[in-house]
Amino acid sequence: MKTSRILLPLGTAALFSLATTGRAQNTEPAPAKLPIYGNISIGYGNTFFSGTLAQKETLNDGRGFGRNQGNTLTTWFYVAPARWKGLGVGTGIKGFFATPNNGGNDETYLYNYYHVGVGARYYPLSRVFNKGFNVKSSFGIGQMTEKMKYNKTRTYDHQFAIGTTLLAGVGYSIPAFKKRAAVNIDLEYETSNRRGDVTGVGENQPFRNSHVSLNVGLGF
DSSP states (O other): OHHHHHHHHHHHHHHHHHHHHHHHHHHHHOOOOOOOEEEEEEEEEEEETTTTHHHHHHHHHHTTTOOEEEEEEEEEEOOGGGSSSSEEEEEEEEEEEEEEEEETTTTTEEEEEEEEEEEEEETTTTTTTTTTEEEEEEEEEEEEEEEEETTTTEEEOOOEEEEEEEEEEEEEEETTTTTTTEEEEEEEEEEEEEEEEETTTEEEEEEEEEEEEEEEEEEE
């Protein structure tokens, strides 16, 4: 009987403790979701070659080809919690599509390249993501494809190279649509170092270039 009298209060206390713990666990707040911002932009830019590509560009200039301007397309996604005070880190892709240049003996020279990478964007003045002046940078890996098309024979020389790209830029974000989005204006500079096969030259040739572009887009 004494044992029963002792166990009954202990059992009651244990059940009460379990019930209280269960209620506490059920009332814990759910973890906050990380805010993700998307950025998409289009732009206009110019490419500057060095090494083997620069030599080819000089030859093309003498054969009546134009220079290497074209259009950009960029898509990027950032994670930017408010506690980071204007800093966002993320991943994305940027591509450049050069305007085809005609010259020589009825020939067309064209190329494009892209890189996929990781990067960051920071708003040092407003300390709020998607608002005001910002700086950005990214590092990525991508491919360049180059073609010389001979229109009379319908044949072409085709080569591609793979390597890395480093990008830096400055921009300004103007809040829009009741601050649910922002209009972004970005000036970007990038430098790329790739290697690939060149028709008539050999394997593992350097494809080095830099690029400047002005881009306008929407952040949301």
